[in-house]
Amino acid sequence: MQLDEFFVTGEPLIYAGMVAIALVTSAVIFLLTYFKKWGWLWREWLTTVDHKKIGIMYILSALAMLFRGGADALMMRTQLAFPDMNFLDAQHYNEIFTTHGTVMIIFMAMPFLIGLMNIAVPLQIGARDFAFPYVNALSFWAFFFGAMLFNISFVIGGSPDAGWTSYTPLAGAAMSPGPGQNFYLLGLQLSGIGTLATGVNLMVTILKMRAPGMTLFKMPIFSWSSLITMFIIVFAFPILTVALALLTIDRIFGSQFFTLTGEGLPMMWANLFWMWGHPEVYIVVLPAFGIFSEVIATFARKQLFGYSVMVWSIILIAGLSFLVWVHHFFTMGAGAFVNSVFSVSTMAIAVPTGVKIFNWLATLYKSKIQITVPMMWALAFIPSFVMGGVTGVMLGMAAADYQFHNSYFLIAHFHYVLIAGTVFACFAGLIYWYPKMFGHRLNERIGKIAFWFFVIGFHVCFLPQYFLGLDGMPRRVFHIVPEWFNLNVVSTVGAFGMGIGFAVFVYNIYYSYRYSEREKTGDPWNGRTLEWATPIPVPEYNFAVVPHVDSLDAFWTMKERGESPYDESKVKPIHMPSNTGKPFIMMGILTLASFFLVFEWIWLAAAGLIGGIIMMIIRSFDYDEGYHISSEEIIETERSARGL
Amino acid sequence: MKHIRKYSKKWILLLSIPLILMLSGCSELTVMDPKGPVGEQQKDLIIYSLYFMMGIIVVVFVLFTFMVIKYRDKPGRDPKDYKPDMHGNKTIETIWTIIPVIIVTCLSIPTVNTLFDLEKPAESSAEEEPLVIYATAADWKWFFSYPEQGIETVDYLHIPKDRSVEFRLSSADSMSALWIPALGGQKYNMAGMQTTLYLQADENGVYQGRNSNFNGEGFAEQTFKVHAESKSEFNEWVKQTQHSAPKLTQSKYNNLLEPGILDDTKEFSSTHLQWVDHGSMEGSDYAVKRHWDAYGKKLHLKNGKNHNHE
Numbered sequence: 001m002q003l004d005e006f007f008v009t010g011e012p013l014i015y016a017g018m019v020a021i022a023l024v025t026s027a028v029i030f031l032l033t034y035f036k037k038w039g040w041l042w043r044e045w046l047t048t049v050d051h052k053k054i055g056i057m058y059i060l061s062a063l064a065m066l067f068r069g070g071a072d073a074l075m076m077r078t079q080l081a082f083p084d085m086n087f088l089d090a091q092h093y094n095e096i097f098t099t100h101g102t103v104m105i106i107f108m109a110m111p112f113l114i115g116l117m118n119i120a121v122p123l124q125i126g127a128r129d130f131a132f133p134y135v136n137a138l139s140f141w142a143f144f145f146g147a148m149l150f151n152i153s154f155v156i157g158g159s160p161d162a163g164w165t166s167y168t169p170l171a172g173a174a175m176s177p178g179p180g181q182n183f184y185l186l187g188l189q190l191s192g193i194g195t196l197a198t199g200v201n202l203m204v205t206i207l208k209m210r211a212p213g214m215t216l217f218k219m220p221i222f223s224w225s226s227l228i229t230m231f232i233i234v235f236a237f238p239i240l241t242v243a244l245a246l247l248t249i250d251r252i253f254g255s256q257f258f259t260l261t262g263e264g265l266p267m268m269w270a271n272l273f274w275m276w277g278h279p280e281v282y283i284v285v286l287p288a289f290g291i292f293s294e295v296i297a298t299f300a301r302k303q304l305f306g307y308s309v310m311v312w313s314i315i316l317i318a319g320l321s322f323l324v325w326v327h328h329f330f331t332m333g334a335g336a337f338v339n340s341v342f343s344v345s346t347m348a349i350a351v352p353t354g355v356k357i358f359n360w361l362a363t364l365y366k367s368k369i370q371i372t373v374p375m376m377w378a379l380a381f382i383p384s385f386v387m388g389g390v391t392g393v394m395l396g397m398a399a400a401d402y403q404f405h406n407s408y409f410l411i412a413h414f415h416y417v418l419i420a421g422t423v424f425a426c427f428a429g430l431i432y433w434y435p436k437m438f439g440h441r442l443n444e445r446i447g448k449i450a451f452w453f454f455v456i457g458f459h460v461c462f463l464p465q466y467f468l469g470l471d472g473m474p475r476r477v478f479h480i481v482p483e484w485f486n487l488n489v490v491s492t493v494g495a496f497g498m499g500i501g502f503a504v505f506v507y508n509i510y511y512s513y514r515y516s517e518r519e520k521t522g523d524p525w526n527g528r529t530l531e532w533a534t535p536i537p538v539p540e541y542n543f544a545v546v547p548h549v550d551s552l553d554a555f556w557t558m559k560e561r562g563e564s565p566y567d568e569s570k571v572k573p574i575h576m577p578s579n580t581g582k583p584f585i586m587m588g589i590l591t592l593a594s595f596f597l598v599f600e601w602i603w604l605a606a607a608g609l610i611g612g613i614i615m616m617i618i619r620s621f622d623y624d625e626g627y628h629i630s631s632e633e634i635i636e637t638e639r640s641a642r643g644l
Numbered sequence: 645m646k647h648i649r650k651y652s653k654k655w656i657l658l659l660s661i662p663l664i665l666m667l668s669g670c671s672e673l674t675v676m677d678p679k680g681p682v683g684e685q686q687k688d689l690i691i692y693s694l695y696f697m698m699g700i701i702v703v704v705f706v707l708f709t710f711m712v713i714k715y716r717d718k719p720g721r722d723p724k725d726y727k728p729d730m731h732g733n734k735t736i737e738t739i740w741t742i743i744p745v746i747i748v749t750c751l752s753i754p755t756v757n758t759l760f761d762l763e764k765p766a767e768s769s770a771e772e773e774p775l776v777i778y779a780t781a782a783d784w785k786w787f788f789s790y791p792e793q794g795i796e797t798v799d800y801l802h803i804p805k806d807r808s809v810e811f812r813l814s815s816a817d818s819m820s821a822l823w824i825p826a827l828g829g830q831k832y833n834m835a836g837m838q839t840t841l842y843l844q845a846d847e848n849g850v851y852q853g854r855n856s857n858f859n860g861e862g863f864a865e866q867t868f869k870v871h872a873e874s875k876s877e878f879n880e881w882v883k884q885t886q887h888s889a890p891k892l893t894q895s896k897y898n899n900l901l902e903p904g905i906l907d908d909t910k911e912f913s914s915t916h917l918q919w920v921d922h923g924s925m926e927g928s929d930y931a932v933k934r935h936w937d938a939y940g941k942k943l944h945l946k947n948g949k950n951h952n953h954e
Binding site: 161176262358400403405479 | 701826863925945
């Protein structure tokens with residue numbers, strides 16, 4: 001292979017990308033060396049098994065991916081702003097919408113939410129860490145390296161260009177030769193391993209490690225939504241794993257599962273993909289519902305209305321999410337009967353979802369709403385999400401879907417649910433739990449500026465797209481015709497509004513780091529659930545004394561009774577797991593193996609795989625039992641953190 | 645009170661934007677202004693569902709605005725208005741579970757009825773047999789074969805109005821979808837299988853048709869024009885094509901199948917159906933086997949005039 005086949009050549013935008021990557025990498029290396037921080041980076045972050053630090057790394061990576069996916073989006077909107085635009089050619093446009101979709105779903109939305117779960121769930125249920133801290137680190141590095149592998153494709157080898165759905169036969173070896181599609185398959189495969197492991201890990205954590213007295217129906221709603229999400233992950237992700245593996249074998253080793261030749265079944269891919277893909281949608285939206293429920297209850301200063309109905313709705317939605325995948329391809333011609341069944345099952349999801357909307361509204365009834373920035377995101381979610389939800393029902397009506405399918409109506413719908421649902425929730429959750437992570441709040445005034453730019457930009461961007469869809473504009477075209485010009489230019493303006501909102505948000509992180517007042521208590525928002533019972537900064541062991549729970553909103557009850565969550569007389573030594581570099585190294589080696597496989601350098605890939613297996617064997621003979629933190633040390637930490 | 649007025653004004657304004665957009669825009673949008681009974685049926689279904697959706701949106705928005713304005717934490721609020729321990733109410737929760745169930749039922753019934761209707765030719769032309777056209781997608785062009793007339797066109801289509809057209813859809817290679825928004829919804833073209841789509845035009849005109857399912861670099865250019873005309877005009881066109889167009893040979897057809905965009909439309913006085921049926925398992929690798937290496941080549945396609953048939 002020639003060097004100019006290895007690196008992507010001929011695109012000025014991509015050369016700019018290469019320069020940016022080189023500059024940022026050298027800047028990071030320089031800063032780490034200059035400030036002598038390599039040891040710190042290794043000890044405190046790369047080898048950590050602490051769920052709070054892993055959560056922070058998840059969220060930082062997700063923000064970086066939001067930036068990347070957002071940059072892709074702005075490039076697309078620029079190209080579509082005017083009918084005669086030649087900012088991107090067809091090939092480049094195809095690569096960009098492919099990476100935009102994949103990055104946003106797999107490497108932004110899911111890790112962002114898993115990051116928030118990492119931070120909040122153990123604290124909410126009164127646990128000292130995940131059930132398997134080592135596996136948690138492994139999950140993170142699997143995701144992180146998977147994301148890096150996928151992202152590197154645009155400068156090395158070429159980006160995938162068959163859409164985030166990667167439908168066969170287009171994505172097969174015949175029509176998409178070269179490494180691009182392999183990057184998609186292996187990047188997703190690697191990070192999928194991490195997600196699946198998190199699914200098991202967090203499920204066990206929530207089921208087995210709740211504080212004494214916290215029965216399932218006394219569990220905070222965000223933990224509930226996380227638990228259900230983990231069930232979806234455990235049942236849905238194996239389907240993706242198998243589908244990706246089959247397509248990888250097709251492409252690299254010449255099997256014929258999804259090919260046009262040899263009686264392959266290309267349509268099987270669409271089925272397998274969406275049998276995972278539809279539950280995936282709920283993997284990113286159910287935790288969002290949980291976050292909104294927490295934020296709304298906290299800032300409405302009121303108990304969540306209809307808690308148990310909320311929980312049962314989540315369970316029902318999760319169950320239905322496995323029974324609707326055909327609605328992604330009603331137009332495949334499965335016949336009126338099949339389409340009717342899936343049409344009705346799809347619309348049925350509107351029932352539990354509608355119930356949840358009304359429950360949130362009822363939570364606001366006779367409440368005392370405090371308009372903080374997280375609450376603003378949560379409030380903006382309700383009307384915005386309803387607009388996405390009702391159009392979802394319209395899409396679910398199969399006979400009408402024949403006209404909506406593959407059009408901008410669909411694009412508008414899923415951005416309405418995914419942005420108003422997931423992205424608003426990520427912002428709400430991040431700002432809400434920010435003091436727990438970093439010891440200070442984000443500035444409210446700048447936060448509100450970011451909020452208004454983003455939310456108004458969002459509606460300006462996506463509302464016109466419903467009408468473009470009804471005017472017959474299909475998705476994934478790289479240029480528009482003059483009839484679609486007006487609405488497209490409006491949409492582009494909105495997209496840049498969102499971009500400004502995001503930039504202001506990131507600036508707020510820097511500004512607040514410099515100027516925000518440091519939190520003195522662990523409870524900046526006057527919270528209701530146990531995470532606010534811990535001091536700030538949260539000690540590595542979370543709870544010096546594991547709280548006893550006898551009500552929903554456990555911390556609220558404690559405060560009402562005037563109890564302190566910390567009782568010095570009950571402090572006992574705490575057993576903690578040791579840091580370890582093995583997850584980082586193991587996943588690093590497997591990533592290298594995947595990278596070789598992307599270029600179909602089979603022997604190098606095999607060597608890498610063996611390296612990964614050797615790391616697993618080494619891990620199996622690891623007898624490190626962790627260490628204990630003495631009572632004296634705990635008492636000292638707690639006294640200084642609590643200002644006693 | 646001044647506060648409330650300020651806010652409610654803003655919300656009314658926000659609420660009215662989509663309404664104005666909808667009312668002013670709907671009549672001009674292709675899907676909402678169909679030219680045949682299939683699209684008409686789908687438009688009716690969409691309008692019917694829109695009433696429910698607008699109803700839901702209005703109810704939620706009004707409730708939401710009310711809650712956010714009334715229950716903001718502000719000085720001088722009546723303490724009786726604050727009930728922090730209210731945790732649920734069986735009656736009201738049952739009511740708002742039943743209402744969505746009723747709405748979903750109301751939407752399901754016409755959906756299912758329409759679904760079954762769309763599987764057969766439109767009723768308005770039931771006395772006449774539908775015109776059969778094999779629509780075959782190939783990277784990135786369209787072949788329309790009229791087996792009864794013995795003609796084939798590439799990248800354009802003539803249909804008689806007031807007569808149902810039975811499209812038999814398949815693909816020579818990647819998965820595509822035939823979509824003529826002015827006439828009705830789409831269906832996939834897939835290699836190795838055949839799907840059926842009924843459409844009909846009731847008005848003379850030239851309509852945009854396209855592939856709506858992404859299938860690679862030339863996707864945006866895989867469009868065609870549909871000429872809907874009176875039966876006599878259609879028959880005239882058929883006759884002319886039968887007489888003046890060349891015969892389609894297999895080697896010519898194989899050349900046309902090579903991935904790429906054709907500059908001009910074409911017509912032939914015979915069809916490719918005599919030697920390959922892309923809609924059968926045997927036909928699914930016909931194009932891929934012949935042009936294996938061509939699929940990987942890039943067109944370096946830029947925005948601009950990529951062919952002469954728009």
